[in-house]
Structures are given as structure tokens and as C-alpha cells.
Amino acid sequence: MKLTSASTPLNAVGSNHIVQTVNIVQNKEQIPGSAVEIKSADSLSPIANARGNFLPAKQSVEGLTADNQSGCGAGEAGVDLENLKPVGFINGKPVFVVPTTTVLNTKSGFGHKLLCDFLTITAGSACVFSCAFCYVITLLQKNKYIKAILGETRLNFSDIIVRREYPVPRLREQLTSRGKPKFKHPCDNRVCYGSPLVDVAATMDLVKETVEMCLVILELTNWQIRLLSKSPLLLQVAERIPAEFKPRMIYGFSTGTLDVGMGNAIEKGTGLVSKRIEALHTLQDRGYRTYGMACPVLPQPDMKQYAVQMAQALRLDKCEDVWVEILNSRDDSMAATEKALRKGGFCSQADLFAEATRTAKDREDYARETFLAFAEVIPAKKLHFLQYVNKNTLRWWSKRKQRGAVLLGKAVPQAAY
Numbered sequence: 001m002k003l004t005s006a007s008t009p010l011n012a013v014g015s016n017h018i019v020q021t022v023n024i025v026q027n028k029e030q031i032p033g034s035a036v037e038i039k040s041a042d043s044l045s046p047i048a049n050a051r052g053n054f055l056p057a058k059q060s061v062e063g064l065t066a067d068n069q070s071g072c073g074a075g076e077a078g079v080d081l082e083n084l085k086p087v088g089f090i091n092g093k094p095v096f097v098v099p100t101t102t103v104l105n106t107k108s109g110f111g112h113k114l115l116c117d118f119l120t121i122t123a124g125s126a127c128v129f130s131c132a133f134c135y136v137i138t139l140l141q142k143n144k145y146i147k148a149i150l151g152e153t154r155l156n157f158s159d160i161i162v163r164r165e166y167p168v169p170r171l172r173e174q175l176t177s178r179g180k181p182k183f184k185h186p187c188d189n190r191v192c193y194g195s196p197l198v199d200v201a202a203t204m205d206l207v208k209e210t211v212e213m214c215l216v217i218l219e220l221t222n223w224q225i226r227l228l229s230k231s232p233l234l235l236q237v238a239e240r241i242p243a244e245f246k247p248r249m250i251y252g253f254s255t256g257t258l259d260v261g262m263g264n265a266i267e268k269g270t271g272l273v274s275k276r277i278e279a280l281h282t283l284q285d286r287g288y289r290t291y292g293m294a295c296p297v298l299p300q301p302d303m304k305q306y307a308v309q310m311a312q313a314l315r316l317d318k319c320e321d322v323w324v325e326i327l328n329s330r331d332d333s334m335a336a337t338e339k340a341l342r343k344g345g346f347c348s349q350a351d352l353f354a355e356a357t358r359t360a361k362d363r364e365d366y367a368r369e370t371f372l373a374f375a376e377v378i379p380a381k382k383l384h385f386l387q388y389v390n391k392n393t394l395r396w397w398s399k400r401k402q403r404g405a406v407l408l409g410k411a412v413p414q415a416a417y
């Protein structure tokens with residue numbers, strides 16, 4: 001069955017467009033098909049390739065092909081790492097598009113989290129949203145494009161958006177061999193997760209792109225797809241997937257905190273927590289498969305009461321599974337989260353957070369208290385409590401795997417996976 005794709009996403013990334021013409025309007029450049037504008041830049045040519053590296057004004061557009069623009073191949077020739085320029089802005093953040101040969105990972109570590117069968121997809125490397133606790137920079141700090149962009153702009157990772165070039169064609173290439181599906185076995189109904197790095201439904205352009213990618217997977221495989229978002233626009237993704245594929249789609253919203261104000265303080269640019277919960281309930285009422293993602297759960301004055309409230313908000317009986325995780329110490333996530341709470345006026349919560357995360361022992365106590373509280377209200381068959389362990393804590397957590405503890409980290413024996 002041949003599926004038709006959704007409309008062209010931001011900057012025609014993933015479309016058949018090879019070169020985009022940028023309209024100059026009142027000293028601004030606007031990307032066709034998008035509400036995103038590039039602010040005035042007299043030195044830039046009005047013709048740009050898809051990754052946002054603007055072509056010299058005298059260079060002919062004729063003769064350019066998908067191959068020599070894609071950046072694929074040895075060394076990704078032709079990519080000017082010192083002159084990467086944004087293709088536009090979203091939420092005030094510059095958008096960069098970089099070459100890639102891979103949007104599908106068939107050996108993802110997210111399989112250890114039980115979110116998928118080691119299959120993940122991502123069309124971006126730096127998110128539209130800016131969460132104080134974001135860990136992605138720790139995964140990509142050696143990436144040559146990220147290093148080049150941050151070095152050239154002098155911006156922080158949280159201040160940029162990075163999209164991958166032509167993600168839909170790349171995905172199709174990875175799922176086929178000589179034009180034929182590689183993973184079409186009728187018994188291969190593995191779960192693919194999106195996305196380990198960025199939000200899949202941050203804007204309507206990204207919603208359309210996510211739909212396109214899902215349609216490719218649904219056409220060329222028998223896989224199931226699990227999507228996670230901090231935006232109620234994920235509902236729009238569900239509505240754009242044909243009804244025949246409804247049983248293969250699983251939707252979830254990240255809802256670590258139920259307090260709208262607190263959520264706004266630590267998650268910049270995201271949809272309101274209340275709207276995410278509302279969208280989750282809408283999906284559930286319409287018979288879609290859903291799951292819960294209480295992540296990250298901050299320290300609470302009464303964690304048992306909070307666990308009950310979270311289970312009620314997620315409507316536990318309508319969720320297939322529920323993942324729970326505390327805020328882990330990565331890069332400066334702890335200090336940044338405490339600072340964001342104080343800046344948002346949540347000083348008592350910031351004090352509680354600081355007290356619970358001051359030392360390794362404090363963080364371990366925080367994790368155990370959270371696990372025990374949620375284990376009381378969520379059945380073990382549904383609970384997946386993600387916890388990074390070390391040699392000193394491995395034994396305690398190992399004894400609680402049957403209650404829903406999911407052990408992560410280098411200290412976990414490979415056989416345990």
C-alpha cells in the first residue's frame with residue numbers, strides 16, 4: 001500500500017525540494033511554507049540550500065542535486081563547518097539544519113529503558129523547547145556540527161535548534177534495500193520510539209514532519225511506534241495517522257510535575273502541563289493507546305500523596321504502562337533546575353530540591369522515596385521506574401525489579417538486561 005505524505009515541513013526538510021527560494025519582505029527573509037522569518041542579513045544570498053548554509057550570490061542553482069546537497073558520503077564534502085547559518089527562528093531560537101545519513105537507530109540504549117525494542121527515530125539534535133534539566137548536550141557535546149554551531153554563535157546548547165537534513169528520505173533509505181522493505185516480516189512488530197533527543201510535536205511543522213516519518217515506518221514495516229511529547233500538539237499527530245494504523249501507535253506526554261507554574265519555570269516553551277493532561281485524556285477517550293511518563297519527578301513534601309495525584313491525572317487504568325524517573329545529575333542539571341525554580345518564585349520547592357540533591361546519599365534517598373511511593377499506587381506490571389545505579393546501590397535496586405524498578409548504568413551486568 002502506497003501512503004501519501006503530509007504537507008512539507010519547515011524549510012522543506014525531508015521533502016523533494018532541493019533548493020528553496022527565500023522571499024525578501026521588508027528587509028526580512030521568510031522561509032516558504034512557514035511562519036518562521038530570518039531577520040535581515042544583507043550579506044546573505046536569497047537562495048539557500050536546505051541545511052541553511054547560504055550559497056554565494058553568483059553560484060548557479062542549476063545542476064545542484066540531492067546527493068551533493070545532502071552532505072552524505074565520505075567526509076560529507078562541501079559542508080562549511082565554520083559558516084553554518086540559521087534557516088530561521090522558532091521561539092526566538094535560531095534553527096540550523098545539518099547533514100545526516102541516519103535518523104533511525106536500530107541499537108539504541110533506550111531499549112534498556114523498555115521504551116522500545118532498541119529502535120529509535122529522531123529528526124533533530126537540539127530541541128525547540130528549553131528544559132532546565134535537559135541532558136542531550138551530554139550525548140552530543142562531541143558532535144562536530146553542534147561544536148561548530150556553538151563555537152560560531154557563542155550560544156548555549158539550550159539556545160539553538162538543530163534539525164537533521166532530509167529526515168524522511170533518509171528514513172526510507174534505511175528501511176529499504178534496492179527499493180524493497182528490509183523489515184517487513186509479519187511477525188516483526190517491534191516498538192520504535194521517537195524521539196530520544198528532541199520533541200516530536202513542538203510546532204505544527206514538526207507535527208507534519210513526524211507524521212511523514214510515521215507513515216514511512218507504517219508503510220514499510222509492521223513495527224509499532226511510541227511517541228513522547230511535552231506538547232498537546234501530539235494530538236494532531238494522532239489525528240493525521242490513518243485509522244487503519246491506530247492499533248500500532250502509542251502516545252504519551254511528559255508530565256513530571258502537575259503544577260502549571262512550576263512546569264513553566266523549568267520547561268521553557270513547552271505546552272502547559274494542564275493542556276498535556278487534557279490532550280492525554282482526549283486520546284484515551286477516543287480509544288488510542290496511551291502511556292504515562294512522570295519524568296522528572298521532583299522532591300515533594302509528601303511523595304506518597306503526590307504519587308496518588310499523578311496516577312489519577314494519568315488515569316492509570318487507561319495507560320498501558322507508566323514510566324517514572326527522578327531528576328538525574330547530568331552536566332549542570334541540578335544547579336540549573338534549582339536556579340529555574342527560584343527564578344520562577346518557587347523558593348520553598350527550590351529549598352526542598354537543594355536539600356534532596358545535595359549529596360549522593362541525599363539523591364539516593366530521594367530516588368528510593370520516590371520509587372516506594374509510586375510502587376504503592378502503580379501495579380508492578382505497569383510501572384517502569386528508571387534508576388541509574390552504581391556498585392553500592394545495585395543490590396538494593398536489584399531486589400525491587402519485580403516491583404517495577406528498571407536498572408540502568410554501567411554497574412548493571414549485561415546479563416541483567
